[in-house]
Amino acid sequence: RGHDLTPTSVALSQDGHTAFSGAKDGSLVMWNVDEGRKMSSVLPAVKHGGETNNNNRNQREILAIATSDDDRYLAVGGRDNCVRIFDIRTLGKSTTNAASPITTLAGHKKAVTSLAFRSRSLDLYSGSEDRCIRRYDLNAMTYVETLYGHQSAIVGMDCANKNRPVTIARDRTVRVWKVEEDSHLVFRPGGDVGSAECVSAVRDGWFATGHDDGRLSLWKEEKKRPVGDAIVAAHGGASGVTRSVMCCDALGLSDVLATGSNDGYLRLWRVSTEDKGAGIKPLDTVPVHGHINSIAMGPGGKFCVAAVGQEPRLGRWDRVPRAKNRFAIIRLKVDEEKEE
Numbered sequence: 001r002g003h004d005l006t007p008t009s010v011a012l013s014q015d016g017h018t019a020f021s022g023a024k025d026g027s028l029v030m031w032n033v034d035e036g037r038k039m040s041s042v043l044p045a046v047k048h049g050g051e052t053n054n055n056n057r058n059q060r061e062i063l064a065i066a067t068s069d070d071d072r073y074l075a076v077g078g079r080d081n082c083v084r085i086f087d088i089r090t091l092g093k094s095t096t097n098a099a100s101p102i103t104t105l106a107g108h109k110k111a112v113t114s115l116a117f118r119s120r121s122l123d124l125y126s127g128s129e130d131r132c133i134r135r136y137d138l139n140a141m142t143y144v145e146t147l148y149g150h151q152s153a154i155v156g157m158d159c160a161n162k163n164r165p166v167t168i169a170r171d172r173t174v175r176v177w178k179v180e181e182d183s184h185l186v187f188r189p190g191g192d193v194g195s196a197e198c199v200s201a202v203r204d205g206w207f208a209t210g211h212d213d214g215r216l217s218l219w220k221e222e223k224k225r226p227v228g229d230a231i232v233a234a235h236g237g238a239s240g241v242t243r244s245v246m247c248c249d250a251l252g253l254s255d256v257l258a259t260g261s262n263d264g265y266l267r268l269w270r271v272s273t274e275d276k277g278a279g280i281k282p283l284d285t286v287p288v289h290g291h292i293n294s295i296a297m298g299p300g301g302k303f304c305v306a307a308v309g310q311e312p313r314l315g316r317w318d319r320v321p322r323a324k325n326r327f328a329i330i331r332l333k334v335d336e337e338k339e340e
Helices: none
Strands: 007-012 018-023 028-032 037-043 062-067 073-078 083-087 103-105 112-117 123-128 133-137 142-147 154-158 166-169 174-178 183-187 196-203 206-211 216-220 227-231 247-250 256-260 265-272 279-287 291-297 303-309 326-331
Touching: 007 303, 007 326, 018 062, 018 073, 018 303, 018 326, 028 326, 073 112, 073 123, 123 154, 166 196, 174 206, 196 256, 206 247, 216 279, 227 279, 247 291, 256 291
Parallel strands: 007 062, 007 291, 062 112, 112 154, 154 196, 196 247
Antiparallel strands: 007 018, 018 028, 028 037, 062 073, 073 083, 083 103, 112 123, 123 133, 133 142, 154 166, 166 174, 174 183, 196 206, 206 216, 216 227, 247 256, 256 265, 265 279, 291 303, 303 326
């Protein structure tokens, strides 16, 4: 435990020894993964009645966090419409209650819902409910450009080695941005498929999406439709309604994909990107009670960390009242399961 309200997002350092989690109460916590303990509170929770503005607690909700590959920077976004950048090397060493960001990047007009660093670089992308994607260069701590195209709120993004971030939005499209060429590709699931809730880059040119109607799909940049057969109800359903796939994360340089929902299980999938037989197949399940709002796979697939709580990341519907708001460390290659 470390959060009063539902955790919404998690991120891991490159070596997997340190993790970060953000929550709806505005708290940001740094964890020691090896020992399964809380290292420090980077940002404290905003308490009820403690602020003159009654909306302050909602505005301090953290919705997305991301770490750079060199373990230098932590980016934090939320309902304050800003992206705050922290220096990971100095976190936990401050004597004050809250760490101070080294810079705050303003510009979005609505909540920042997604963040992604380009692999092996300090290029940072942020997606927002204002339908815009903003690009930053953290070498100079500056804003670079804004990418336009989505017709509705952006809810997720990821970026592999190529400078081609992939984004999803409520307009039921998936878009791959060719930043150098100043253009982008539009992918439409088609038919009665719901809008995507999560996206993860599997490798350059390949990505997976999870949808609010329970579908799990694999995509290739060269094709406008999903590759292979989509998993129709990846996390089952209740009362005739399928559960949405709330989060997903692919293990780099491998064929393993993890997904989360509120069915009581974290599910692992095997992803094939071969020309023949490309698709997604079930691999394993791990019991986790509550809404799984975010997953980050550890190095080598030995473990993953997850944000688990009573409510979904972007709302307060469909509560799981007996679930605990917690940061979970889930060991994948040994029999034990450890949660904090």
